[in-house]
Amino acid sequence: MKKALVACEYSGIVRDAINSMEGWEAVSCDLLPTDKPGSHIQGDVLQILDRDWDLMVAHPPCTHLAVSGARWFKDKKAQQAEALQFVKCLLEADIPYIALENPISVISTKIRKPDQIVQPWQFGHGETKATCLWLKNLPQLVPTKLVEGREQRIHKMPPSPDRWKIRSKTFLGIAKAIASQWCSFIDNRELVYREEETPKLRQSKPTNEDDPRKPRVFGTER
Numbered sequence: 001m002k003k004a005l006v007a008c009e010y011s012g013i014v015r016d017a018i019n020s021m022e023g024w025e026a027v028s029c030d031l032l033p034t035d036k037p038g039s040h041i042q043g044d045v046l047q048i049l050d051r052d053w054d055l056m057v058a059h060p061p062c063t064h065l066a067v068s069g070a071r072w073f074k075d076k077k078a079q080q081a082e083a084l085q086f087v088k089c090l091l092e093a094d095i096p097y098i099a100l101e102n103p104i105s106v107i108s109t110k111i112r113k114p115d116q117i118v119q120p121w122q123f124g125h126g127e128t129k130a131t132c133l134w135l136k137n138l139p140q141l142v143p144t145k146l147v148e149g150r151e152q153r154i155h156k157m158p159p160s161p162d163r164w165k166i167r168s169k170t171f172l173g174i175a176k177a178i179a180s181q182w183c184s185f186i187d188n189r190e191l192v193y194r195e196e197e198t199p200k201l202r203q204s205k206p207t208n209e210d211d212p213r214k215p216r217v218f219g220t221e222r
């Protein structure tokens with residue numbers, strides 16, 4: 001079984017999409033409880049980064065980072081520095097495959113530019129919401145379903161206590177693409193690694209007719 005950590009996720013959307021992939025088990029982690037029953041750790045994700053994960057998909061808070069709030073930046077330098085430090089810890093975690101998601105934010109100027117910017121309308125939702133992806137050892141997501149609508153539904157939502165939660169949820173089409181494309185990519189990489197290892201092993205050992213690792217040829221051998 002391969003293990004995925006979905007960091008800073010209370011909704012369970014990416015977690016459940018990864019759990020639907022054969023050979024994968026995903027755990028979400030957030031300071032909040034999970035919205036949907038499932039494997040979830042409620043607490044600080046920085047405390048569990050060392051648990052031998054194969055993949056981490058992280059959704060750190062954008063409150064002090066998103067450029068849409070730039071007019072407040074001058075008043076919240078300390079919070080922004082702390083938020084950037086959190087992002088750095090996630091990006092530098094000792095996990096082989098990492099994707100970190102955020103809106104257009106100062107991560108681009110203070111840490112590095114994103115590897116990709118995706119939109120919900122590329123994944124079956126008729127809406128715009130630029131979502132940046134910072135990737136470690138992962139390919140860019142391939143759009144799965146281009147649709148016509150270009151509504152800014154989320155920006156137009158009236159104020160409510162739950163507005164930030166609804167705004168921050170991952171679109172299901174993007175979650176499904178994350179699971180199917182990145183889990184398959186990692187599974188296939190594993191196969192490539194194994195194939196590459198075989199010749200190296202054979203070369204480093206003396207040739208021996210009884211070597212169990214030698215390929216056996218049946219039927220035509222004399």
Ligand SMILES: C[S@@+](CC[C@H](N)C(=O)[O-])C[C@H]1O[C@@H](n2cnc3c(N)ncnc32)[C@H](O)[C@@H]1O
Nearest residue numbers: 008009010011030031044045059061168169170
């Ligand atoms: C922008 S929201 C991401 C929501 C996510 N896309 C989802 O669908 O659930 C950021 C989340 O990060 C969580 N968070 C902040 N600091 C955290 C920490 N140190 N460890 C775990 N979660 C944290 C917040 O509670 C918040 O739910």
